[in-house]
Amino acid sequence: MCGIVGIYLKSKKFEKSLGGMLSKMLVSMESRGPDSAGFAIYKSDKNKIYKYSICLNDMSFEKFKKEMKKKVKLTNIEKNSDHVILKSVETPNKILPILEDFSIISLVGYGKSIEIFKQVGKPSNVVKKFNLDNFSGTHAIGHTRMATESAITTDGSHPYSTGEDECLVHNGSLSNHNNLRRKLKKNGSKFSSDNDTEVAAGYISDSLKKRNLKQTLNKGLSDLDGFYTFIAGTHSGFAVLRDEIACKPAVIAETKDYVAISSEFQAMAHLPNVNNAKIFEPEPGIVYSWGK
Amino acid sequence: MILDLKNLKLRSVNEKLQNIDRKKNKRDFVISNPEGNHAICAGLTENIDVTIKGHVGYYCAGMNQNANIVVDGNVGTGVAENMMSGKVHVKGNASQSAGATAHGGILIIDGDASSRCGISMKGIDIIVKGSVGHMSAFMAQSGNLVVCGDAGEALGDSLYETDIYVKGKVKSLGADCEEKKMSKKHKTKLKELLKKAGSNIKPEQFKRYGSARKLYNFNIDNVSNY
Numbered sequence: 001m002c003g004i005v006g007i008y009l010k011s012k013k014f015e016k017s018l019g020g021m022l023s024k025m026l027v028s029m030e031s032r033g034p035d036s037a038g039f040a041i042y043k044s045d046k047n048k049i050y051k052y053s054i055c056l057n058d059m060s061f062e063k064f065k066k067e068m069k070k071k072v073k074l075t076n077i078e079k080n081s082d083h084v085i086l087k088s089v090e091t092p093n094k095i096l097p098i099l100e101d102f103s104i105i106s107l108v109g110y111g112k113s114i115e116i117f118k119q120v121g122k123p124s125n126v127v128k129k130f131n132l133d134n135f136s137g138t139h140a141i142g143h144t145r146m147a148t149e150s151a152i153t154t155d156g157s158h159p160y161s162t163g164e165d166e167c168l169v170h171n172g173s174l175s176n177h178n179n180l181r182r183k184l185k186k187n188g189s190k191f192s193s194d195n196d197t198e199v200a201a202g203y204i205s206d207s208l209k210k211r212n213l214k215q216t217l218n219k220g221l222s223d224l225d226g227f228y229t230f231i232a233g234t235h236s237g238f239a240v241l242r243d244e245i246a247c248k249p250a251v252i253a254e255t256k257d258y259v260a261i262s263s264e265f266q267a268m269a270h271l272p273n274v275n276n277a278k279i280f281e282p283e284p285g286i287v288y289s290w291g292k
Numbered sequence: 293m294i295l296d297l298k299n300l301k302l303r304s305v306n307e308k309l310q311n312i313d314r315k316k317n318k319r320d321f322v323i324s325n326p327e328g329n330h331a332i333c334a335g336l337t338e339n340i341d342v343t344i345k346g347h348v349g350y351y352c353a354g355m356n357q358n359a360n361i362v363v364d365g366n367v368g369t370g371v372a373e374n375m376m377s378g379k380v381h382v383k384g385n386a387s388q389s390a391g392a393t394a395h396g397g398i399l400i401i402d403g404d405a406s407s408r409c410g411i412s413m414k415g416i417d418i419i420v421k422g423s424v425g426h427m428s429a430f431m432a433q434s435g436n437l438v439v440c441g442d443a444g445e446a447l448g449d450s451l452y453e454t455d456i457y458v459k460g461k462v463k464s465l466g467a468d469c470e471e472k473k474m475s476k477k478h479k480t481k482l483k484e485l486l487k488k489a490g491s492n493i494k495p496e497q498f499k500r501y502g503s504a505r506k507l508y509n510f511n512i513d514n515v516s517n518y
Contacts, residue, residue: 246407246426249369249387265347265368266328275346279366281387281406284426 002158002171003029003123003144004250005262006231006238007271008290013257014272019135023127025260025267026142030123032171032263033144036157037126038118040109040167040233041140049075052086052095053109053116053161055154064105071098081129083108083117092164106154106192111165113138113235118157139291141233143169155193162189162198163205165235170197171263172248174226200224204232217241217287229282231261237291246284253277259290293318298325302332309359312338330368333361336378350387353380356397372399375416388425391418394435400489407444410437413454419489429456430466438485440493448501452508456501457482459493468507472500 005025009015019041026037056064061079068074068086072095076087088095092110099107109116117130123144127133143158150156159167174180177196180203185191189202203223207216213232217239220230229248230241240261242250253260253268255277260268268274282288295305305323312318323344326332330349333342336359344352347365356375363371366384375394382390385403392408394416401418407425410418415435423441430446432454442460449466455478456469465471474495482495 246388251366251368251387264328264349265366266330266349269327269347275365279347280385284407 001032001146003032003263003267004142004158004169004171004229004231005029005267006139006141006169006233006240006260008139008237008259009257010259010290011257015138016136018137018140019131020133021260021271022135022140022142023132024270025262026123026127026132026144028267028269029142029144029263033146034122035147035152036118036120036145036154037123037143038108038116038145038157038159038169039127039130039132039140039142040114040116040159040161041132041135041137042113042165042233042235043115043137044113048112049087049089050092050095050110050112051115052088052099052107053114054084054086054099055106055108055118056082056084057104057106057154059102059104064102067102068098080117080131082119083130085115108154109159109161109167111161111235114161114165114167114233116159116161116167118143118159119154120152120157139233139238141167141169141231141238149173150193150195153193156195158197159233160195160198160201162191162201163208165233166201166205166208167233168197168201168204169231170200170228171250172226172228172243174200174224174228176225180223196226200228200230208234213239214287214289221285229263234291237289239287239289240282241287242282242284244285250282251279252282252288253279293320294322294324296324297327297329297332302329306331306334309333309336309340309342312340314338326365328368333359336361339378347384356380366403371401372397372416375399385422386420390420391416394418396435398485398488404441410435410454413437417485417488419485419491421489421491423460426463427466429454429469432456436481436485438482438489438498440491448503450507451501451503453503455481457495457498458501459498462499462501465501468504469501470504472502474498474500 158169161167174196177199229250321342326346328349334354337357339358343362349368351370353361354373356378360379362381372380375397377397381400386405388407390405391399399418401420404422409424409428411430413432419438426444429448433452439458443462446466448469479495
């Protein structure tokens with residue numbers, strides 16, 4: 001199963017309530033995915049500061065902070081439950097190898113606008129733990145997981161981020177992920193889990209070097225074998241794709257203020273003015289995108 | 293009687309509708325705030341009228357017998373699945389597998405229905421005023437599927453004895469499905485179905501599709517394959 005949700009704001013009206021909107025969506029998708037939950041939230045990226053989203057696992061925040069301060073110039077470091085958002089003007093080229101040296105922590109995402117939080121447990125607990133209701137932003141993507149092909153761990157939770165300001169959530173399963181992982185590794189991609197979705201995220205990141213998101217997903221139709229509804233996020237928006245057989249559900253509601261997508265309509269039933277929204281199912285094999 | 297799902301539990305609403313007291317003459321119900329819940333009005337058996345005000349989730353009006361159910365909104369997967377009799381009218385769009393495996397009754401969808409509409413249908417009449425998605429009427433056994441818009445890929449794949457009528461374009465026909473002659477008998481039947489759905493489109497504007505009967509009939513030439 002698994003539940004996927006996303007909101008893209010077309011106007012500034014709901015920016016402050018974005019976290020609250022997404023939070024309710026995730027909680028209502030608990031029935032589709034009680035094992036773990038996660039979300040990526042994008043804030044406007046006018047400044048040049050990079051944000052690194054890190055799961056501390058068992059490392060203490062104080063120790064991590066102290067060690068990072070020794071190594072890099074930090075603009076800010078903020079703890080949110082067992083996650084940390086580290087802000088720095090230093091580029092990923094410099095920071096990523098330093099973070100890799102800590103064997104215990106996991107980097108869950110980085111970029112100028114993205115922040116990612118994910119953890120095992122019921123979605124209702126996860127959103128509470130990270131205070132998702134208090135987040136603001138321009139667009140956001142979330143996932144509730146019912147684990148199938150890999151373990152219930154933080155690394156096995158969605159969203160997966162394998163590139164700057166990129167993320168992917170997935171409902172479904174891929175059957176050619178092992179082959180594809182080997183190919184991508186040869187090209188220099190790195191993976192932190194055995195999860196199939198991480199491979200799809202790596203595939204998208206790799207392809208985005210040469211193509212835009214829409215072209216990438218269209219190419220994915222022939223390269224990714226399996227069942228899927230994907231929501232792929234970038235700094236400016238997100239795109240949705242269902243495989244051509246369309247076993248995995250998705251429904252989209254669009255108003256003048258926002259576009260929302262979820263696995264089931266009930267996740268959107270609480271959204272403002274949703275009963276007057278244009279509601280439709282994305283057609284199989286067609287890429288839908290919002291933002292640039 | 294108004295049943296508000298904001299205050300009432302779905303299970304208690306369904307139980308109420310499934311256990312109608314025949315001595316009392318209450319036959320009209322409105323369900324408000326369905327908010328995408330699943331299995332609303334599943335398993336109804338009495339001749340009652342229920343209007344659902346809003347969008348619903350999966351398997352709405354599943355297994356229906358006798359009841360007349362109107363959904364003033366969209367429906368999720370499997371509306372009227374395995375319906376036996378009665379009427380289900382969806383004013384919005386339907387998700388996949390609408391009317392799946394249903395034995396009888398009538399399902400009217402004012403908008404579009406997505407993939408696998410009427411999959412394995414066994415006697416239901418389905419009228420879709422919009423278009424249907426891929427693999428519609430897959431392994432359909434009996435009954436009628438009327439599509440006033442277009443049909444997606446592989447229409448009527450592995451079809452048995454369902455009649456399919458499509459007014460618009462058919463993207464492709466599935467295995468063993470072919471265009472058939474529209475006889476007077478079929479035009480009369482189609483006219484009657486369209487009338488039930490409140491449509492005045494002329495039957496002549498439709499094409500009929502049915503089974504070529506090559507897949508499921510025993511064929512002596514193939515005996516060595518068995």
